[in-house]
Amino acid sequence: MSDWFQLDKEYMMSTYCRTEVAMERGKGCKLYDVNGKEYLDLFSGVGVNVLGYNHPKIVQMTMEQVAKSLHLPFHFLNPVAIEYAKKLVDCTLKSGKVFFTNSGTEATETTLKLIDKYRFIANEERDGVVVLKNSFHGRTLGALHFTRQEKVYQNFPKTSIPVYEVERENIDQLEETIIKENPIAIMLEPVLGSGGIYPLSSEYLHGVQNLCEKYNVLLVVDEVQSGMGRTGKLFAYQNFNITPDIIQIGKGAGGGIPLGGIIVGERLCDVFSPGDHGTTFAHSSMGTALGLTVLNTLLDDGLMQEAYETSLYLNDKLQDIQKENAYYIQEVRHAGMMFGISVNDTNENVKKLQIELMNKGMLVDVTQGNIIRLLPPYIITKEEIDAFTYEFISCVHNIAATASI
The missing domain is CATH 3.90.1150.10 (Aspartate Aminotransferase, domain 1)
Known part of the structure; x- marks a missing residue:
């Protein structure tokens, strides 16, 4: 048992089950531990390193931005953040606005707060959010109750916003829930990630869009895991020609730097007023500079x-x-x-396989x-895939x- 493992147990809060391996650095699709052993990362750092580790463009932009500033006060205009926000809107809803956060979970929290403010100013009687069984939308106190995995939310007090759970692909149950509960929004992952990689069907997603239009329900797509090019489009919902009111981003957006956010359409983009919401590191210089670099690399290369x-x-x-x-x-x-x-x-045996x-x-x-679950970096080669599948068969x-x- 390594010294690092003992020190981790002594000084780090136990929120994740960790192995005894201590990682030191990464390059391409590979990680290297403190002893120099090489690993092929088929999970890309929990879906974060979509361009792999230490991609040349990420390294170059990091060095350039460090020389300028790591952080600028949010009271002032940030040209890079503005350019990045414009490009995200242009690539998605064509008209709307962006709020940047530090993570996907914070994106969910921002969404919930925005929806609640929208209810208030619109004098809406509707309340609550419909979510899919086994979905995942984060672990902070508000977001965890919209994550419909009992092990995640069962030991924490309920959120003040009602949560209505439905089965995926059951459009009749969804409509019955909308009629009965009168929710303000439905939140879904186009591909359930932590739930086991279950892509929602085109028929179901179009059905959801139709119900949202029929009953005036907001549609929120959580693209934290499925976004930033992971399904062949910039965002997974774009494979289905639907139009959400809110798009949540995170994980791969920052190229390894903490970055998340929401992209909102015209109906919601002016709901927040100054002072309603904020975070110290929102639209950070480093985060948005790397976010723009990732986006440009995905689109231009x-x-x-x-x-x-x-x-x-x-x-x-x-x-x-x-x-x-x-x-x-x-x-x-x-x-x-x-x-x-x-x-x-x-x-137990699947853990042994891992x-x-x-x-x-x-x-x-x-x-x-x-x-x-596999979420490989986009730069993985066929030779690396062959090496993985060879070992996978053996194991x-x-x-x-x-x-x-």
Whole structure:
């Protein structure tokens, strides 16, 4: 057991289950621990490092921005933040405004506060937000109750905003809930991420849009995990030609620097007044400079299309593995560079599979107990995919041999 592990236990609050591996640096799709061992990161730092680690453009912009300023007071105009906000609006709703936060969770909190203010000034009787079962929208006190995973919210007091939970893909249940509860908004992930990588169907999303228009309900899409090019479009909702009122961003937006935010349409963009909302590091110099760099790299370098084509290669390999091991691997779900691999085994054995992969230099995530989740960096190569799938097959066979299925 490493000294770092003992020190972590002694001085760091226990909010995540950590391994005994101490990471030191990254390059491309690889991480290196303090002993120099190399790992291929198929989870891109919890979906953050979409351009990989230490991408040349990120490094260059970081050095340039450090020489200018790390932080400027929010009382003054920030040209980089304004340019970034304009580009986000131009790439999405065409007309609207942006508020930048430090994380995806803060984006959810901002959304909830904005919706509540909208209710007040519009003298709306409607209240509450509809969310999908097993969705994830953050862990802060307000956001965690809109995360419909019991292990996340069960030990905390309820939010003052009513939450109505519905099953995904059940449009009839959604309409019944809207009629009965009269909510102000529906919040959804176009691809349920922490819930196991379940892409919502085009039919369902168009049905949601129609119900929002029919009953005058706000539509919020949480693109914290599925956004910034991960599904082949800048945002996943753009694959379906729907128009949300609010788009939440985070994770990969900042290229490794904490950055989140919301993009809002015309109906909501002037709801907040000065003093209604804010945070010290909103539209930070470093965050928005790197956010703009990530956005420009995705749009100008053709990286989103390249990444999508590479994702098809990985999907083909995983589907072949599933067919050959159908007794153990139930299903492989995929939406661009998002993969959910459902394993027919105990949670304990799936954890062992993850650890064995890590010991062989392959980093993956486990969510919902038995689902291997992959969120690879967009720059991953076919050679790196081949190396991963080779080790994955080997580890699957080793763990499956001990399973009682």
